[in-house]
Amino acid sequence: MTARDTFDLTIARTIRAPRQKVFDAFIKPELLRQWFRPRGFTITEVSLDPRVGGRYRVTMQPRTGTPEAVGGEYREIKPAERLVFTWKWEGKQMGEIGETLVTVTLDERRGEHGVETEVRLLHSGFPAPEARDGHNSGWNSVLSELVDLIDPRGSAATITVYGDPRSSYVRTVRMALAEKGVAYAYEPVPPHSEKVRAICPFGRVPAFGDGDFTLYETTAIVRYIDECFAGPSLVATNPWARARMEQYVSLINCHIYDAMIRRYVLQYVFPKGADGAPERGVIDKALPEIRSQLEVLDLAYGPRTLLAGVTVTLADLLLAPIIFYLPQFPEGKALLAAAPNVARAHAAFAERESFKATAPKLG
Ligand SMILES: N[C@@H](CCC(=O)N[C@@H](CS)C(=O)NCC(=O)O)C(=O)O
Numbered sequence: 273m274t275a276r277d278t279f280d281l282t283i284a285r286t287i288r289a290p291r292q293k294v295f296d297a298f299i300k301p302e303l304l305r306q307w308f309r310p311r312g313f314t315i316t317e318v319s320l321d322p323r324v325g326g327r328y329r330v331t332m333q334p335r336t337g338t339p340e341a342v343g344g345e346y347r348e349i350k351p352a353e354r355l356v357f358t359w360k361w362e363g364k365q366m367g368e369i370g371e372t373l374v375t376v377t378l379d380e381r382r383g384e385h386g387v388e389t390e391v392r393l394l395h396s397g398f399p400a401p402e403a404r405d406g407h408n409s410g411w412n413s414v415l416s417e418l419v420d421l422i423d424p425r426g427s428a429a430t431i432t433v434y435g436d437p438r439s440s441y442v443r444t445v446r447m448a449l450a451e452k453g454v455a456y457a458y459e460p461v462p463p464h465s466e467k468v469r470a471i472c473p474f475g476r477v478p479a480f481g482d483g484d485f486t487l488y489e490t491t492a493i494v495r496y497i498d499e500c501f502a503g504p505s506l507v508a509t510n511p512w513a514r515a516r517m518e519q520y521v522s523l524i525n526c527h528i529y530d531a532m533i534r535r536y537v538l539q540y541v542f543p544k545g546a547d548g549a550p551e552r553g554v555i556d557k558a559l560p561e562i563r564s565q566l567e568v569l570d571l572a573y574g575p576r577t578l579l580a581g582v583t584v585t586l587a588d589l590l591l592a593p594i595i596f597y598l599p600q601f602p603e604g605k606a607l608l609a610a611a612p613n614v615a616r617a618h619a620a621f622a623e624r625e626s627f628k629a630t631a632p633k634l635g
Pocket residue numbers: 439440441442463475476477478488489490491
């Protein structure tokens with residue numbers, strides 16, 4: 273490596289829109305302010321002077337922390353085809369990267385669904401691979417915002433949930449998106465399928481994609497959705513309610529799912545005993561654990577209908593799809609009847625649109 277080596281980043285996205293519309297989104301301030309920031313950020317100031325030699329400046333505010341401003345000079349403008357501008361962060365830390373260059377190329381073509389534009393973004397001149405990689409995640413997120421704004425499918429063009437609709441964890445993620453009012457594409461593929469394995473090395477569902485960004489583990493996915501999108505918060509707001517929420521999230525992930533779903537419901541759904549019967553020993557061992565878990569939850573609810581705080585949180589989204597299964601199997605109805613607060617809270621939750629819209633079709 274010589275002192276003059278630099279590192280480049282290339283990202284491409286296809287948007288179902290004519291390239292003029294995409295180009296406008298880059299140069300019209302009223303459009304640019306709607307998307308030109310990573311998910312979860314807001315734009316507080318925009319100034320654009322889109323002519324060669326003109327300058328731009330955009331200030332982005334993260335959810336927490338201080339705003340960051342970026343700016344530069346337009347070097348080349350070929351309407352609806354190519355845009356080249358310099359890029360320099362003003363803040364001390366990001367500013368150390370120095371001035372880099374962004375080249376945006378738009379290619380229009382006729383695709384299966386009509387006119388589409390391939391956006392290719394080359395960000396060149398990074399002094400180190402770390403700076404390039406940091407911008408890779410950022411630009412992916414920014415381009416997802418652009419797709420959401422312009423593509424007729426909205427965020428369903430960028431966000432995909434993968435997983436069997438009967439999985440309680442898949443349902444949790446789908447309910448989280450519904451509660452936030454976020455459109456998404458859904459691929460009801462089984463665990464260990466190719467698409468799932470491409471994201472989750474363990475083959476477990478749900479798997480999640482947002483543009484080029486992928487995630488697995490339900491809690492991480494829901495946290496990401498919550499931070500990145502407007503709509504009601506899925507995390508309790510005050511510290512004690514949030515801590516209580518985390519307590520139940522942990523309890524559900526470490527113990528309740530294991531007893532109620534793996535060692536009870538799945539024994540009936542995918543029986544592995546002799547002659548295709550459920551394994552009685554496994555069920556009989558799980559039942560007292562389920563009973564005591566329901567007792568704990570019953571006390572936790574008392575007269576309330578939510579596990580923590582006063583709004584629906586991740587803890588409720590994890591629990592409801594699990595409780596849903598209990599009364600559908602021989603001992604579960606009586607177990608739930610013995611926990612009237614849980615049954616009442618669940619009945620209230622079952623009225624939510626997010627819950628109804630994600631109901632699995634059971635054979
Ligand atoms: N800790 C994971 C658990 C996911 C999970 O266990 N999913 C089940 C379906 S509900 C699955 O993929 N099972 C297949 C397997 O474990 O091989 C999460 O929170 O997403």
